[in-house]
Every structure is written in structure tokens, then in C-alpha cells.
Amino acid sequence: MSEGEWKTDIAILDDGGKAGKARAIQRLAVSKHDQVVVAHADGSASIFECPTEDDSSKLVQEWKESRFSSENKYVGLAFTPNNDVISCTDGGHLRLIYREEGGETKAPLTTAIPKRLCEWVLSDDGASFAYGGDEVEVSVWDTSRAFDSSRNVLPPQTGGKRKNMDLIEGEVWRARNVANDFLNLRQPVHNTSLTFLSTSGTKGPGHHILAGSRLGSVRRYDTRAARRPVADWKDIAKVGGVKTVQRGNREHEAFVSDHGSNLSALDLRTGRIMYTYSGLAGSIASIAPTSSAFQTPLLASSSLDRFFRLHTAPSSQKGAVLIKEWIKSTAQCVVWDGDMSSSKDAPKEDEDTDSDEDVWNGIPNVEDDNSGSDSESEGETETRKKKRKKGL
Template identity: 45%
Template sequence: MRFLTGDELGSIKALHYDTKLTDGPKTKLNTILTGSAPVQRLSSRTSDNSTLVAATYSDGLTNVFSVEDDDSVQQTQNWTETRLKNGQCFVGLAISNNNVFSCTSNGALRRTRIGETSETTEASDTVSVPTRLLDWKLSPTCKTFAYGGDEVDLSIWNVERSLQSPPDKQLEPTSNKRKRSKDTLFPTEEWRAKNVHNDNLGLRKPIRITSLAYLSSSDSHLLTGTQLGDLRRYDTRAARRPVSDWQNVAKLGGIKTVEPGLNEHEVFVSDGGSNLYSLDLRNGKIVYGYKGLSGSVSSIAVGPSFLGSVAQDRYVRVHSTFPPPREVGQQQDQRGEILETIYGKSIPTCIVWDGSVSLSNARANEDEDEDVWDNMQNVGNESDDDETLKKKKRVNS
């Protein structure tokens, strides 16, 4: 299995985890590309022969390249986001089909077609969305995108209609009123969440969405984490307010990142302290937590049976994962652990799984399965032998 990481020095590294090794460390961390500015976001897509990777940097650069199985890199394309200003950053990045989507904290959303240079007028489509964003995600169907931030509640937009609308109409209200109300949607906005109810003292809760994620292959189920440490689950078909509001999930510093697992009802959550949990989406309870972390986990990458993470303590880690119990509230017997810890020298900022599993490990698993079948005894022969013994006993008696 291979993970890709970016760090504050602009380097991109490949982390290999080999389950076949029995002696010594099972991981190897190689620098495959260097840069001049901190890496802020990474996204990858696996093809037949290589992995296509997009990386955004703090200086506005977006770099697209392919990584082969031997970690060799081939440059594909790069461009600069001119609308990114000082003090702002990239909050979202995604590769879909032949397009790369990027979004900044000041609402500069761009779609660039891979294989075309930024000098051609057809290469990129841009749109302006609200500012003060902290996270942005493209839906699994690639038909919508969602964002949230500082006093910016969860919102869902249509991709094609937003990128095809005229620039002067993108942030105009749909109503003809001079003053836009809080509930008025933008022209290409499909849905917007409504803030939770006031607290027991009647005070309004501030909106501070620090991380969000789509939970299923549809575009209607989403999860948000807040700076206050709450985790909220939304069903856009049911209501504008969250269908579940789990409070005080974060122990320190609010929710840092949320990432859905590959198992049903599974999500991984980190906070501003040094906590990383697996949560059950059916009740919002912690299934298990990882012990031994000494820094805040800033990014999570989920792979089959393994989890990759990077933290502010300069370490890259590989974790084991186990699905939530079948029944809600049932005792969890198996708990995830930290399998490997690698010192990265510089502070890592993001991590992604490249979407592939090495053929050698797959073949090793197949060989193990074959060995299991070879070692099994033939049930039919055993029963025949038992019947023969019984007949002999009857004759002797």
C-alpha cells in the first residue's frame, strides 16, 4: 500500500507499507518531488499504470503530475491561482475524470481540464463563492460541491450550473429584493443548512465549520465538524437542520478533520489536541481511539484495513482499522492500533491514499488463501472413514 504526503517545505513523499515484512520496519518514506512553498492540499486518482496527483501550494501554484509504481514522477501540468491573496489558503482540491477542482478560503473556485495549458481560454472555468471558507468538498457523483467556514453554514451548489453562469450573476440573490435575506439562495445554490437552535440561555450558537465530508455515494448525506467540538450529520432530503447533533466530540481544540471510513457506519475524527477516534455514525459514540499520539492530527487518508495520518509532531503514522460492531452499542472487541511511526523531519501537512494496493501483497494474500484450503481435510473422506469404523464395531460386537 502507498500513501502520498506533502509537507511545509514543499516536498511530496511516498510512504510504502509492506505487510509481508516480518523483521524490522514495514514502511519506507521516499521524497519524490520538491517544491518551494508549503503543500496545502493533495488529491489523487488511480489509473491502470500510474497515479495522477494534484497538489496545491501556499504561493497559489497547482501542480499536476503522475506517479509510477517505482515512484518516478512525470510532470503533466501546472498553473497559478491569481485570485489567492496574502493570508489566504487553499481549502479544497479534487480530481474528477479529466478535471481538477480547487477552492480557496476567499471563495475562488476553479475547474481546470487536464492536458490543456492555462494559456488557452478553454482550459479553466472559474466561479466565486462566499468567502471565509475553511473546507470544501466535491461530491462522489461530481454533480455538486459543498463548503462551510467562519459564519458560513453548510451549503451545496450545482457544479455545472455554477461554472456556466455569468460572473456578474454568480453571487446575486435569486430574489428581486434590495436586501438579500439569510434564507435566500444564490442562483446556482441548491441547498443551505440552517443553524441549530439557541442554547438553554437563548443565545445563538456561532457557526464555525472546520471540516466536512460526504457520507455516501449520493449527494444528500453530509457530516460537519465544528470549532466548538460538535459533530453534525445532515440529510438534505429531510431538513435544513442536522438530523444528528453530537456535542463535545472533540476533547481539545475543536474538530480538526473528519474522514468517512470504508466500512459501513464508520468515520474517523481528529481534534486540536492529540486525539484520533473511530466513531459509529449510528449513535455518534467513540468505537475506539488511537493511543500514543503526541501531536494534533492534521490530515487522514483511509485505505483498505489501514489508515494513514500526519500530525504536527512531524510524524507520519500507519494505523490498523476495524469496522464498528454489528449492533448499535455493542462492545467492540477489536481496536485499532498504531502499526508504524515514521519521523518526517519537516512538519507534514496532508496525506492521501493513492487508491492502489501492490500486486505482490494481493498475490501473497491469494497464496495464503490457497494454503488454507490445501491444509483443510476432506470432510467427505472423514465421514466415510467413520462409517467404516462403525460397521467394523458392529461386526465385532
């Protein structure tokens, strides 16, 4: 996007926070039909038409989660491929909002899933969703079966013992806790963030899921394999555990942030950090990479220092900051709208946007008319170089 387009998106977030904490935006999603849905801290949600540069946002639809309390928060929000909306709270309140088609209005569907959730995400095809949370293992559900009216009520949740229970109706896969530690003690389950990974090149049904934990580890799951993670990379997050994990622009890339000011690119083949962005002063609240089809891979981020940043996301060198914009209130959510029109104007990946040589090349040489011979000028130049080396 151009700088003007990014400023327009930031204005939407600022407008959402003017009513105070009660109307603070907790989740945000954009559809392929140029619409955006926002979920507020008071349990309400709204759908807007994406504004243009010379137009304001237009309210399309609004509703409120009736089961929402002051202690709840939204942990998931997404558009389905049919442009319907699914929302989820940490209390396991799942709601499907049908969009009007041909003047026909369908009543929303509600259902219940386990409580104490920290993250809920919808798969790209909308057929499945996954969640995880505090003493809630990573779980994958069939979307249509979850909203089936004939589905039995959830059995009582029993905290850590729930791992020994059978799958709930509508649930198709559930992870198993990692092995006990070196003292043979059970490791606590606290999944803070998760994302679906690309399944290109795989055979048969299944998902690859990446999850971050409060203990600072990042785990990769293959729902076609064992219930335990196929990879468990420890100490990826340095401060306060993993806050955000998001699949990257490429097949073997992911971005991870912690509760400090660390934002890193992770190689999913080796579990090693490829590079960490520098110059970030606040904890990252949200990140949003562009798709793999984007000509120049980019990464957007918002942080608690009230800055929006647009980063480069190279594959072989350190990332840099392209745009740094201060906003009035902390942006809790950042999403990419899928617009590919500005990708052709972005700098190519192999271009060094922070190169000092480009700056100095634009400055003309100035000669002193009173200078002496060439030999004297060369001598003065050598003297100045020596002084700079000595720090004089």
C-alpha cells in the same frame, strides 16, 4: 501499500517543502490515472505523474490562482471523474482546470462562492460539491451550474445574517443553524471540516454530509430532510474543537481528530466513540482511510510531530499502529492512491499485530544442563513467579 511505496509518497511531500513556507503544500489529491495534484501556499498548483520506486515524479501541468493573496489558502482540491481538476480557496475562488484531450486545450473556468471557507469537498460522482466555514453554513452546490458563465454575481455577504437569504444561483441546499442555547442565545457557526458520506441504500437524490465544528460537535445532515442536522453529537472533540472529520471504511464509521492529539473512530449510528488511538504525540494534520473494498481496513495519518503513521481500523477492537515513519517536514496532507494490489498481503483484521504472544512464541526454550530434578525446577519456577507478582 508496502513500506517502500509509502516512503516514495513521503518523498514527494518532503520535496514540496524544500523551498520554504511559500511553497508549502496545503492540499493534495490523487486521480485514478496515477497522477497527483498539489496546491502550494503561494497560490500555485502542479500536476505530477505518480513516481515508481526507481523513478522520480514528472511535472505534467502547472498554473497559479491569479486571485490568490498572501492571506489566502487552499481549502479544497480534487480530481473530477473526467480527470479535470477543481481547486478552491478560503476566499471563495473556485477554478476548474480542463485536462488536454487529443491535443485540444480548453481555457480554465473561474467563479466565485462565499468567502471565509474552512473546507471544500467534491462528491464522488463530481456532480456536487459542499463547503462550510466561519459563519458559513454547510452548503451543497451543483458543479456544472456553479461554473455556468451566465450565473449572476454573488450578492454581498452579510456574515451571520446570510442564513436568512435565499439560495444563491447554483446552490441546491444550505443548512440552517441549530437552535439557540439554553440562554436563548444564537450559537456561532464555525464549520471546520466536512465529508460526504456514502448514500448506498438511499432512495432518490440527496447527500448525507458529516461536519465538525469549532465547538467540538459533529453534525450529520441529510439534504433530503430538514435543513437542520438530523444528528448533533456534542463534545466529540476534546481539545480546540474538531480539526479533521473523514468518512471511514464502513458505512456507519467516521474518523475524527481534534487540535490536541486525539484521533477516534465514531459510530454514526449512535454518535459514540468506538475507540481512540493511543501513543499519538502531536495534533493530527490529515487522515486518509482506505476504501471499504480493501481487504484489511487501514487508516493513514500525519501529525505535527512530523510522524507518518499507518493504523489498523478494526470494527470491534482498538486500532494499532503498523508503521511509524519520521519525515523531515510536517506532512499537511495524506491521501490514499486507491491501489488495491497490496491489500492481499496485509494482515487480516482479526489478527492482533501487537500480540505479545507472537513475540514470545518465536523465542526458543533454553534449559540449564546443571539443573536438578523436575520437582526442583518446578519449585524454582513457582518461586520466580511469586517474586514477579510482588514486584521483586
